[in-house]
Amino acid sequence: MDTRIITNKRDFSLKGFFLQWEWMLVLIFIGVNIMNMSLSEYYWDYNNLRDATMNFLDKAFIVLPMVFIIILGDIDISVASTVALSSVVMADLYNMGVPMPLAVVICLAVGTVCGFINGLLVVKYKELSAVIVTLATMIIYRGIAYILLEDQASGSFPDWFSFLGWGYVGSIPFILIVFAVFAILFAFLLHKTVFGRRVYAMGNNSTASFFSGIQVGKVKIIVFTLTGLMAGVTALFLTSRMGSTRPNVATGYELDVIAMVVLGGISTAGGKGRMIGAILAVFLIGFLRYGLGLVNVQAQVLLIIIGLLLIFAVAVPKLKWGKNKPRKLT
Amino acid sequence: MDDKGSTMAAALAGEPHANTPKPSFSASIAKFRELGLLVFIILLSVGVQLRNPSFLTWENINDMATNTAILSILAVGMMFVIITRGIDLSIGATLALSGMIAALTVGEFPGMNPILAILLGMGVGLVCGIVLGFLVAKIGILPIIATLGMMNVFRGLTYVAGGGKWVSAHQMPASFKDMATGSILGINNLIFIALIIYVIAYYFANHTRTGRQIYAVGSNPESAKISGINTDKILWLVYAIMGGLSGLAGVLWVAKFASAQGDTASGYELSVIAACVLGGVSIAGGSGKISGIILGSVLLGIMNNALPLINVSPFWQNGIQGAIILIAVLVNAIVKRGVDRNNLMRRKI
Numbered sequence: 170m171d172t173r174i175i176t177n178k179r180d181f182s183l184k185g186f187f188l189q190w191e192w193m194l195v196l197i198f199i200g201v202n203i204m205n206m207s208l209s210e211y212y213w214d215y216n217n218l219r220d221a222t223m224n225f226l227d228k229a230f231i232v233l234p235m236v237f238i239i240i241l242g243d244i245d246i247s248v249a250s251t252v253a254l255s256s257v258v259m260a261d262l263y264n265m266g267v268p269m270p271l272a273v274v275i276c277l278a279v280g281t282v283c284g285f286i287n288g289l290l291v292v293k294y295k296e297l298s299a300v301i302v303t304l305a306t307m308i309i310y311r312g313i314a315y316i317l318l319e320d321q322a323s324g325s326f327p328d329w330f331s332f333l334g335w336g337y338v339g340s341i342p343f344i345l346i347v348f349a350v351f352a353i354l355f356a357f358l359l360h361k362t363v364f365g366r367r368v369y370a371m372g373n374n375s376t377a378s379f380f381s382g383i384q385v386g387k388v389k390i391i392v393f394t395l396t397g398l399m400a401g402v403t404a405l406f407l408t409s410r411m412g413s414t415r416p417n418v419a420t421g422y423e424l425d426v427i428a429m430v431v432l433g434g435i436s437t438a439g440g441k442g443r444m445i446g447a448i449l450a451v452f453l454i455g456f457l458r459y460g461l462g463l464v465n466v467q468a469q470v471l472l473i474i475i476g477l478l479l480i481f482a483v484a485v486p487k488l489k490w491g492k493n494k495p496r497k498l499t
Numbered sequence: 500m501d502d503k504g505s506t507m508a509a510a511l512a513g514e515p516h517a518n519t520p521k522p523s524f525s526a527s528i529a530k531f532r533e534l535g536l537l538v539f540i541i542l543l544s545v546g547v548q549l550r551n552p553s554f555l556t557w558e559n560i561n562d563m564a565t566n567t568a569i570l571s572i573l574a575v576g577m578m579f580v581i582i583t584r585g586i587d588l589s590i591g592a593t594l595a596l597s598g599m600i601a602a603l604t605v606g607e608f609p610g611m612n613p614i615l616a617i618l619l620g621m622g623v624g625l626v627c628g629i630v631l632g633f634l635v636a637k638i639g640i641l642p643i644i645a646t647l648g649m650m651n652v653f654r655g656l657t658y659v660a661g662g663g664k665w666v667s668a669h670q671m672p673a674s675f676k677d678m679a680t681g682s683i684l685g686i687n688n689l690i691f692i693a694l695i696i697y698v699i700a701y702y703f704a705n706h707t708r709t710g711r712q713i714y715a716v717g718s719n720p721e722s723a724k725i726s727g728i729n730t731d732k733i734l735w736l737v738y739a740i741m742g743g744l745s746g747l748a749g750v751l752w753v754a755k756f757a758s759a760q761g762d763t764a765s766g767y768e769l770s771v772i773a774a775c776v777l778g779g780v781s782i783a784g785g786s787g788k789i790s791g792i793i794l795g796s797v798l799l800g801i802m803n804n805a806l807p808l809i810n811v812s813p814f815w816q817n818g819i820q821g822a823i824i825l826i827a828v829l830v831n832a833i834v835k836r837g838v839d840r841n842n843l844m845r846r847k848i
Contacts, residue, residue: 244643290825294832300586300643301772301782305825308769312818319814424647437641469658469761476651483640483648 190434190486194449201453205460212460223334223342225455227406228419229448230348231426232433233355234396236447239430240359240372241392242439243291243299248400249422250310251283255404256414257314260323269327276408277401283310284397288390307423314416324413334410344406351399356444368392372440428475429454432482454478532779532834536794540801547805554808561687565679565755567800568693569748573767574774574792575700576741581775582717583737584784585642588768589631590745592653595763597623598749599657602666602675602759609672613754616675620750621743627653628742632735650768658761668757679755689751696744701789713737718785773824774799781831 205212212218231248238245259276263269283306290302336343359365367388370378379385403422408414433450435442454475461471547554573590580587597620605616627649634645668676683691704710715723716733724730753759778795780787799820806816 246643246647290829294829296783296832296835297828298782301776301828302825304769304772305821305828308817308821309825310821312815312821315814315817316812319812421651424651427644427647431644437644467658467663469655469663471655472651473655473659476648476655479648479651480634480640480645483644484634484638487639 191443191446191449194433194446194453198449198453198456201457201460205456205463208460209463212463218456218459219340219342219345221455221459222452223344223410225451225458226342226344226348227334227403227410228422228425229429229451229455230351230399230402230406231396231422232429232447232451233351233444234392234399235426235430236355236433236435236442236444237359237368237392238299238396239427239435239437240368240439240442241389242372242375242437243389244427244437245284245287245299245303245393245396246423246427247283247287247303247307247310248396248403248426249419250307250314251280251397251400252404252407252419252422253314253414253416254283254310255280255401256408256418257318257323257416259404259408260326260414261317263326264323269330273330273405276404277398280401280404281394281398284394284400285390287397288393291393292386292389311416318414318416320416322413322415324411326409326412330409331412332409334406334408347402347406351402352444352448356448359444364388364391369440374440424479425454425475428479428482431479434482434486436486437483533788533791533794536777536779536791536798540794540798543798543801543805547801547809551808554805559804563800563804565687565689566804567796568687568689569751569755570770570774570800571793571796572693572696572744572748572751573771574778574796575696575789576744577771577775578700578778578780578787578789578792579704579713579737580642580741581772581780581782582713582784582787583734584717584720585635585734585737586772586782587631587646587738587741588643589627589646589650589653590741590771591764591767592650592657593624593627593742593745594749594752594767595657595759595761595765596627596653596660596749597621597746598753598763599661599666599759599761601750602671602753603660605672605675606666606670611672611675613675613678617678617747617750621746624746624749625739625743627745628739629735631742632738635738636731636734654761654765657763661759661761663761665761666753666759671754671757676754676757679751689755692747692751697789697793704789709733709736714785769824770799770820773820773827776824776831777827779831781835782828783835 202213231252235245235248255276258279259272262275263272267275287299287303287306290306291297291299294302332343334344338346359368367378367383370381370383371385371388375385403419407419411418429450430442430447431437432453433442433445433447435447457474458471461474544555553559573594577587577590600623601616601620604619605611605613631645631649634640634649635642678688681688686694702710704713712723712728712733713736715726715728716730720730723733749763752764774795775787775792776782776795777798778787778791778793780792802819802823803816806819807813811819
């Protein structure tokens with residue numbers, strides 16, 4: 170194991186420690202908070218902040234497995250459609266008389282199957298990039314959601330279901346607790362298990378990983394399936410939060426999720442990045458949105474800001490360190 | 500990359516007929532693909548015509564052709580992007596932005612020559628494309644990330660430019676709207692413009708040095724660079740072309756539908772990519788033909804027009820389109836494998 174140093178676990182130096190991207194994020198995060206506080210007096214309020222957290226955490230569940238996918242050097246743009254499909258199937262089944270707990274399980278199952286199909290296609294047809302495969306499935310999953318529900322909304326779930334999105338345990342939102350649990354699980358999986366090391370290895374050099382005995386296909390399928398599962402979890406919380414569902418829910422989530430992951434310092438070239446960065450980015454973008462929303466910045470302007478933030482996050486590391494490395498052409 | 504071993508093994512296991520070289524095999528596959536597409540289009544048309552006789556009327560064909568014109572103009576640009584192994588998800592937003600700006604301008608100056616409006620739209624699109632090209636070629640951001648990010652920026656700018664409002668038909672002068680309905684030499688303007696673009700693109704792709712360099716960069720970026728091709732310039736050029744064509748399409752779109760909205764053509768990039776993939780443009784880069792994407796666009800145009808005519812619910816269209824993209828991509832991959840295997844066998848002798 171010692172010879173396979175994949176991340177840069179070099180000698181500890183204080184300067185290097187603080188020059189990491191994650192510290193940059195912490196600084197930006199503090200900056201955003203200071204900016205928001207000066208913009209609105211209602212920002213720095215425990216109840217407001219707590220409730221804002223509940224607003225953006227639903228998509229954060231997808232961020233966790235998306236970190237794995239981007240470390241692999243792949244991408245999955247079908248996640249928003251998977252959310253819509255799982256949510257619509259759940260609502261449809263419930264309204265057809267299926268008991269809610271079973272519908273919830275099916276919702277998760279639908280997400281998992283969607284993810285599994287993505288993974289299978291990406292692995293079986295290696296000459297196709299994940300971009301094009303998930304582009305096609307993105308249209309298909311959303312298409313099935315439209316076929317099932319047309320332009321209707323479906324809702325009227327039982328009362329306990331709304332606890333998922335709106336409930337508190339003590340004074341902490343339930344969704345925050347669930348997110349914390351999943352975040353710890355995924356961080357553990359990425360950083361402390363053999364599976365996580367394999368993901369990094371594959372992200373650095375898939376061919377070398379294959380020849381050193383990693384079941385490349387299996388790892389990839391598992392990662393895509395996990396993404397589908399977490400899209401199902403997002404569907405649960407989102408549906409609960411909205412109280413009803415439509416085939417066009419969660420449009421644009423794929424962009425938000427990818428923006429958060431990339432902003433979190435996970436390199437799109439694969440093989441680099443840490444879970445904590447992505448989690449910081451979730452809260453960074455979430456609080457930015459909430460703060461600017463408080464002072465009535467239009468949703469469209471927010472779109473522009475998020476888009477620029479995404480470009481900025483990818484461009485900055487390339488500008489800074491791009492000269493030392495040979496350019497990757499593909 | 501990883502299945503090279505298995506392909507090799509299969510080739511070594513080799514069927515006996517491997518010792519008859521078939522030099523034209525891949526070419527014949529390529530021809531077969533376009534022929535196949537054509538046959539499929541004809542069969543589909545006949546089938547729809549049997550179900551609904553109003554399908555093959557002059558009016559409907561004209562309508563379909565004008566709709567397909569915009570799609571195929573965009574597909575030409577997208578083809579060049581995909582040939583360089585890129586993808587552009589921002590074209591729907593670029594189209595909306597340039598359409599919106601052109602519409603606002605003609606609303607403000609009703610006396611403006613429509614040609615100027617077209618040039619203005621193309622200019623806006625070109626700027627968008629140049630920005631993208633800069634991000635992809637000079638900074639080296641993955642095309643999907645760069646275009647995904649800029650898609651939101653352009654879309655947001657469209658809303659901001661329009662102030663959240665629509666530019667509707669009565670705000671546009673007649674001369675502007677006539678652009679989409681008028682005709683040159685008896686052919687509708689949109690179709691005429693599309694035809695001109697096909698011809699230019701065909702000449703550009705096949706008979707100019709820069710055009711061939713685009714293919715070279717797509718099929719092997721490293722060796723293209725080593726053989727002295729300025730890959731950055733080519734990438735930049737490709738996104739600029741895509742942007743300019745999106746701008747043109749934006750003005751035509753707004754003129755045709757006589758309204759410019761914040762969400763104009765949202766998601767249209769998927770149809771354009773579908774047309775390219777159907778037309779045999781390989782996502783892995785390096786191959787794609789104008790004739791292919793025209794057929795791909797025509798097929799999509801017919802599908803969009805025909806499904807409502809044979810009483811398929813509009814809600815099925817998304818799903819069907821997605822399935823077609825997936826099947827086309829998979830068939831591409833399988834055909835490619837066959838060609839590769841065949842080449843390997845040929846090399847053995």
